[in-house]
Amino acid sequence: MNGIIHPCTHPEDKPAPKNEDEMMVAIFECIDRLFGIVRPRKLLYMAIDGVAPRAKMNQQRSRRFRAAKETTEKRLEVARIREELLSRGCKLPPEKEKGDHFDSNCITPGTPFMDRLSKCLHYFVHDRLNNNPAWKGIKVILSDANVPGEGEHKIMDYIRKQRAQPDHDPNTQHVLCGADADLIMLGLATHEPNFTIIREEFLPNKPRPCDICNGFGHEMDKCVGLGATAPTSANFKPDVPIGAEVKFIFVRLSVLREYLKQTLEMPNLPFEYSFERALDDWVFMCFFVGNDFLPHLPSLEIREGAVDRLVELYKKCVYKTKGYLTDSGDVNLDRVQLIMTDLGNAEDQIFKSRQRREEQFKARDKARKRQERNQDHGSLNQSAFGASAVGPNSQQKSVGNYKEEAAALRNRKRTSDMANLDDEDEEENNDEVRLWEDGFKDRYYESKFDVAPGNQQFRYAVALQYVRGLCWVLKYYYQGCASWNWYFPYHYAPFASDFVNIQGLSTMFEKGTKPFNPLEQLMGVFPAASSSHVPEPWAKLMSDPESPIIDFYPEDFKIDLNGRMALLPFVDEKRLFKALVPYYDQLTGEEVKRNKRGDNYLYISNQSPHYKKVKKVSEKDDESVCKAISFDGMRGTLGSTELNTAISGILKSPISGLSDINDNITVTTTFKDPEYDDDYIFEAKRLENAVDPPQVLPNEQSGNKHRPVIGFNSHLTRAYVPDSGHRMLNAGIRNQQGGGGGGGYGQGGGYGQGGGGNQGQGYQNNSRNYNYNYNNNYNQHQGGGYQNNYNNRQQQYGHNQRFNQDNSNQQQRNFNNYNGPRNNNYQQQGGSRQQNQNYRRF
Template identity: 35%
Template sequence: MGVPKFFRWLSERYPAISQVIAENRIPEFDCLYLDMNGIIHNCTHKDAGEDATFRLSEEEMFLRIFNYIEHLFGKIKPKQLFFMAIDGVAPRAKMNQQRARRFRTALDVEKARDKAIKDGIEMPKEEPFDSNCITPGTEFMAKLSQQLRYFVNKKISEDTEWQGCEVVLSGHEVPGEGEHKIMEYIRNAKAQPQYNQNVRHCLYGLDADLIMLGLLSHDPHFCLLREEVTFGRASKTKSKELEHQNFYLLHLCIVREYLEMEFQDLQSDGALNFSFDLERVIDDFILMAFFVGNDFLPNLPGLHINEGALANMFGVYKRVLPTCEGYINENGVIHMARLRSLLEELSKLELISFENDVADEKWFASKQMEKHLADRNATKHRGRKNTHITMSSFQRDLWKQKIRPYVSNRSREALDLGAQLKAADRKFVQDLADAMHLQWSTKEDDNGERRLVLAFPARGSGDDDNDDEEDDEDDDEEGNLAAWRVIKSYDKAQIVDVTTEDAQQHYEKLYQDKYQGWKTKYYLQKFPEWPAASFDREQTMLCENYVQGLQWVLFYYYKGIASWPWFYGYHYAPLISDVTKGLGADLNFKKGQPFKPYEQLMGVLPDRSKKIVPKVYHDLMTNPSSPIIDFYPRDFELDMNGKKMDWEAVVKIPFIDEKRLLAAMAGPNELLSDDEKARNGFGVPIKFTYSPDVDYTYPSSMPGLFPDIPSCRCIENIFDLPDVEGLEYLSGLTNGALLNVEALAGFPTLHNLPYTAQLVEGYGVNVFQSDSKNPSVVVTLTDTNMRTSIETWKAKLGQRCYVGYPFLQEAKVMKVRDELFTYELAENGKDVIAKDHSNREATEFAREAEYLESWYAKRLAVTIGQVECLVYVHMLKGLIKTEEGALIKEYAENPSLRNTYASQTIVDEVINEDERFIEKAALPIEEEFPVGTRAFFLGEYAYGRPLEIIGHIYHKAEVVVSIPKTKEQPFAKQLIHRAERANPYTPSFAVAKQLGMHPLVLSKITSSYQVMTSAGLKLNLGLNLKFEGRKLKVLGYSRKSHTGWEFSALAIKLITDYMLACPDFFAAIQREPQRSEVTETDLWPDQGVASQRIKDIVAWLKKQETGKFEKVPLEAEQLDSDAVMELAKAGEQVLQATQDADVKKLRGVPRTAILKPSDAELLLGNQKFSLGDRSSESAERQRRYC
């Protein structure tokens, strides 16, 4: 399914499923799994066609990958398992999609390169990175495996956080897709008798299928970690630099709750013939999602996520399930009879597509009218003005020969119309009688037949007075006029000689004929190769192959690969109404074997990527006489097939014939080198564990860039999956799993507050910077009266609470406000002080109340009601250690977090508290610092020096402290001041004056200055020394003070050099400094001159290598690389001079003067550092490899 579309649809329908990651504000996780291919792609290239000049060296790629992995590990900090999975060879079913993507990517890259050259862009000398090499068996992937092993060994040897969990790497050598290798582990682990039913999973990846895989685990403590997703204009402007990237947790526990709301109608008494089970509903949801397409099957025609396909399927499912005897997806096995019921109801959606396609055709419009007219014969004609009446020929004769004369003569006798009238004719007479104000009745004759009789209503008695007689005469006159109007309308009636039944049958036949023709047209367009004589057989084979695909994918998700060689052999799916023709398909899959890496490479790569495969195969991809040359078309058709985005198009390239491929490769296989043969085999997953008992040198994976690991303490072993022999895979929720309000700390739930929920069309939730047009599930908080009472909250001043519903965070109540007063505790901590609001404070209260109500409504689709009470809190900052050694909670105002909340959204208590922040009493010093403990000394004498505990006396410690024989002399501050003096900064207005330049020109040229070329390409001719919008500066070149931008001597020299190299360029800008949009001919009127000067300027800028300048946040205090190198050299000299140390014995050392590395944050978390401060590293920190 489309990744962005599905994620957007899910997030807008269920708006409270995602949480932005903030430090220490996410749950603890036991297991972190990385679906690595997304990371590899992010760190090696830009999107195909985005920037033809973009280049990275392999060294830079590997550094980026290391940093990305380290960044994710540092955010999640898994406690038990860190599992990295790279795609190995895929099942044949996935290779069709891989092949289509790689052919499309190679073509897009080639077109982008050709366009750039045509536009006169100078291309780098280095070959571009071919992202298609991120495929098992390539030289690049073999190098990556080697680099990752080095990286993991280094981290485990040097980083204590990595030493506390098991690390697994399942590389490209191990068959299977990355996410499914992860799910195989979870599936096997869950089958173990000792499995922890509340294990906390975090899975990183970009694929929409990961949501389904997480749901089918049925483990409630399961989150997906992913980068922030943006749409529209923002998606093109967002920086992808790691330090600027927001990450989100998608909480599947909340998705589960929303799905329960979605299908709440099925939970009512009598709705189903069997018990409602959310786990089974989730299983059915996973199956239904296949119909909109995935990596193995195309979408069913007309079912598109962005057009409401999943929402429509939900409605169909709610109608169908009550008619079934159970669920459709039975733990990964499809119940075909129930699937038939679903498909038959789903086929009605196909009729909508059909009618939309033929809406403009004459037959449809006219027959619709005929159907309408036929239906109107069965409706009442009450003589309304301008009502057009129709009747059959028989009804016309009945009117003219019997009823009209009877009405005209106003006979006092009843008119007997007999007992032989058809139902439609009886209805015609009854409607006519009503219109004429006649009385009609049915009377049973002697033969038992019911005869239809008409009569005029009886006139009043003759006892009425004269006034009444005059009124009657007036009424008669009006009645006569009305009667004649009805008579005339019946005289002019249109004759339609069809009965309602006949008209309906005729219409249905025509409709079905056209519908079948529409379906046939679809198959002829999509499958023109089908012989007419075997059309029905071909259609059945298509449907059977599709049904096989549904079951194959379910097996793949729930039990693992059912067949390596099976695949869906068509570019398109059958129509919904025809899928049932395939329900009798053979579902006995043969397991088979996976392709070898080179077989997959030859099966998925285009000839444009031939450099990636060994040379012995090149001829097979390019030689016209190759027996498989047809596998590698240079040109191919792209069919949008109802989609709107280019990347969604069907890539119509031939499917690989496995037998032909393997036969053609047999000869070249013999010519492979030993290295190439080694890459064509399979490997095993590796488990990395820390061991203090080993100590050896691990060689650098890239000498000259990475050092050897001199004291490696990591052991590598084969990782064996948990053994499931004799065990069964568990399905559904495991016994003892904690749900909703009982969930473990940090896992959100909507159930922490009472609510109701309903699906609202056109609600307009704003999750992705614009109002959604799709329906959203709206949660409305209930029973808010007590929670909005100011008296209630006055009583809670000084107490802890949980804010940020539904993503709760602990806080302490400091103040409460209503529209008139602010209440807070007095200094004695008991009395409550009330303070009147000023006009400004009253306005602020109203504004804040309105904001909170609006934010919940627009961002989360949660209706919280009117905000009558605001609660001001201090957030839980963490634990601090008292002088006595106890751990207590510290609350403080956090400027990066909101501190005011609507009272009705605050939760008083939670069942499971966060174990990271539980207060603890002090331990005896002998237990906290046993003999042999190594720590740091915090006393004034020898502050920061290492010590060892050697004894205890009178609740204090005896220690030995290492003290340098030579006192360290200060040096850093002086060096920093000297570096600052060597490269002084000047305000921008003074720089402009110094250079004789308009200030606006200086501002433009030092940032991004876009010039439009004749080819329609925008080129940046600025120096990129400042980034106002992104709030970045360039280290050593620019900074921003409270008065504005300032530039260093280095920056001024660079600007001066630019002016000397391109004086005509600066002169042209100076002419119109206010101009916002500039073309090359605005600068140089002569087109030829303009094009050449643009090329010259681009070449000059490239030589300056400004792209390599280090960009840092505006608020960053950071030294440039030259100053850092000088400091490092000086520091090394000081270290050499102070290596010799004496050991001093100290007695009576209090615990406040002893720092264990693990207590660094507890004791020193509030320390402030400035440039040049000397420090000791008291805890292992993560290191970036750049």
């Protein structure tokens, strides 16, 4: 849900909602759209991030401090630019009231905003179950911010525990919404064959409104006010239409599994190969490259092929040790040691190669800037912003080059003093660590950890904590949270070569730990700038110079430029709780309620066949009495709640402008997942009778090569050659090689056989991602039909016209572009394109 809440409350590509009511409506509309795309048949699970484990809270703390600092800096910059523009007589929209500013940090468990969001979603679910026919037969679970755990991990806990039940359907279809990369790893870790992630389509260069005038096509430092056109806005034409509806894409993990089967294949192993075990090891190795709980190793960068390097080392390790790295969330450190040793041996070369590439890039960049510096500034006056010749060609050129001209203008503005270019580069590139030079370890630990050179014991301690972190993350993904209070106590990772003698390290964690309460968590992750969201008595502890925990809330702090991470002191939870003790009795009743851990809520309407079972539980007076249930592929425990609205009762709308719900037909209960013993192990395996969806990648028998879509836009059309281009090609080939049966590169000057395009030199046309070779791929039959075996498909095109020399040119062109006569027949059979009843395309 947080992936929906954030863009709906503070969008980056359009003006923000005016108030909280508009935010709530935007969230409702987004859920409706996703519901319409996915069309769930059994369950909708809406999980909001609750209090996270300490390992995650450190990252949240860093993000919120950085966001508060950037917001303050941006506000000052906006005020400065507004003052400058007003002094020049520019027209500007009214300045926003201070109270109108939306602090995105309020999207954190325990705040009044999240409490209101929970109430609004409670109303929304009732409204849809009461009034929308598409919702009538499904169950809805709402896990709000008072339920501990990250949203995606609450959903994973549900799937994991339902999957362990004996009557679980192994072919259940799962669709998880979110843009975080860890969702892919979580989905793979379930070993479910039908797991799909739906996320917003990533589009680079999305237009964003100016923070000064709300216009598009320029940054705020280029703003010239209302009614005027900024230089960079003159020919502005966004790649994505302004205000365009967000598109969603499906990431089908079954296809990724097919790729990984090919990548992780290890023939001639001295033991039986298991792809599912190798898949778990691949997920584990990806943690080295970066995750939400640990910094990535200095020698591993995704863009440098770090995952491929780890896979190569992994295969050698498996052959050598005759076993896998992981087993259902447990790590074999003996085998991990081998990979770390091999990676450590290559670290020196990795750093030198990285530096060489960076120097080459900087040299090219410096040459480009120097060329711009030496360019004649008069060329700017000849651009689209100045005078230009009148005529069709000049207009086409102006429109076609607007991006380059705008980019050139931006570069000239940003580098106004190009004479100091070389000096500035030297200052920026002052890297005191210099990983590519001898002695980099001593410099790294001295710079990043403030530790004296040669302190081997400290390096070993950091490496051991990192290994424990890897074990904690793997358990988190496969078994649930192993410890709520463990965290990696450093900002930076060790080197791979520092992983020495890790074999005997204990991978056990303290049992019985509990998460923070919501308000306590706010004190652990919020900066003083967001103190308005915490209880007033507690807020003083964040700003009072005499506060015993004032050091937790620095106003000025360093930011790591590589990881964009705020380098903050770690919160000592014992000191924090001790400082809060005198203020607990000053909390209001509403604040006390917000500070309690909550329950999941199950909603079901009287249109469901299971309505009567749930209704009986909802009517119980004693909320402590729970009832175990099992229906429709779901097991758990239900209990009554004060949130339940009586049947035929009225539920008041919490949002102005939205009507109350009259004559209610929906019941609400609490819901708890099935319980398991603390030492229970959820096996990471593929369930029996699980059926894979139709294969997408071609197999060896098909003899075809898969051609993945490359680039950001999957809808880009192939290059198109107009008729004039074909005529030019035809004439050129005729002049060089002769006609041969009608001339050109086809019969009668067409696109078929003969001429310069004889059978040995068939004309190839890449159209619509297909590679057609008309002389090799197609067999012509008397009936005028064509048969083509491509990716296990049979395509038959029956033409209602004879294919002869007179019409071959036009007919073949229609065939290439799928624009043939309307009564042409198209048949699609079997193979990788076969659609089953559960597959839908949007």
